Amino acid sequence: DADVTQTPRNRITKTGKRIMLECSQTKGHDRMYWYRQDPGLGLRLIYYSFDVKDINKGEISDGYSVSRQAQAKFSLSLESAIPNQTALYFCATSDTPSGALGNQPQHFGDGTRLSIL
Amino acid sequence: AQSVTQPDIHITVSEGASLELRCNYSYGATPYLFWYVQSPGQGLQLLLKYFSGDTLVQGIKGFEAEFKRSQSSFNLRKPSVHWSDAAEYFCAVGAVSNTPLVFGKGTRLSVIA
Numbered sequence: 001d002a003d004v005t006q007t008p009r010n011r012i013t014k015t016g017k018r019i020m021l022e023c024s025q026t027k028g029h030d031r032m033y034w035y036r037q038d039p040g041l042g043l044r045l046i047y048y049s050f051d052v053k054d055i056n057k058g059e060i061s062d063g064y065s066v067s068r069q070a071q072a073k074f075s076l077s078l079e080s081a082i083p084n085q086t087a088l089y090f091c092a093t094s095d096t097p098s099g100a101l102g103n104q105p106q107h108f109g110d111g112t113r114l115s116i117l
Numbered sequence: 118a119q120s121v122t123q124p125d126i127h128i129t130v131s132e133g134a135s136l137e138l139r140c141n142y143s144y145g146a147t148p149y150l151f152w153y154v155q156s157p158g159q160g161l162q163l164l165l166k167y168f169s170g171d172t173l174v175q176g177i178k179g180f181e182a183e184f185k186r187s188q189s190s191f192n193l194r195k196p197s198v199h200w201s202d203a204a205e206y207f208c209a210v211g212a213v214s215n216t217p218l219v220f221g222k223g224t225r226l227s228v229i230a
Contacts, residue, residue, distance in 0.1 A: 004160070033217060040126070042207065042222035043161075043207065043220040045217055103211025103212070103218055105151060105163045106161075106209075108153075108160035108161040109160050110158075110159055111159075
């Protein structure tokens with residue numbers, strides 16, 4: 001989905017390095033999410049943000065931090081990368097429900113493939 | 118909290134055959150249900166969604182899914198599979214609006230000639 005852009009698309013780095021993955025969106029959505037995908041484990045939620053001033057931990061937040069710099073930007077950082085953080089990382093966005101509606105569909109970027117040696 | 122199970126890790130079908138991918142959810146009220154497809158090297162794309170109303174929903178690429186409350190299921194179907202349908206498929210369930218969607222672990226579909 002070109003409306004959700006992740007950079008870089010691929011990154012190889014060494015253990016102990018600080019890494020930042022960036023996500024920007026042009027969909028005008030308030031809600032943004034970071035997931036990691038590992039074979040056989042599906043998508044696991046790392047952090048999510050429902051608006052600029054809101055940050056929430058997901059299922060697997062240890063070793064990660066995030067920054068919501070603006071409505072359109074949500075960055076994921078690995079302060080000191082370790083090999084088991086090698087994975088495919090996805091950013092997603094969704095609209096805020098209105099009225100009695102529940103969750104809205106999420107829209108995904110194309111992912112960042114991160115390898116930590 | 119809601120949860121979702123995709124019982125099949127990997128399915129292989131012949132091109133032109135019909136397809137059904139299973140999804141079971143756990144949630145006490147009427148859920149919001151989604152199916153996504155992930156082609157190699159790409160992000161997840163929404164195939165279809167169920168919010169309320171008609172329990173048979175049509176999606177893109179010729180897919181449909183049926184919500185069955187009595188079975189807590191939302192199975193994805195396609196009458197005739199094409200080689201380009203080979204991908205990974207994810208079912209997701211949503212509940213109240215202040216919690217993110219919960220995704221299943223995915224089913225990988227292989228299509229053989």
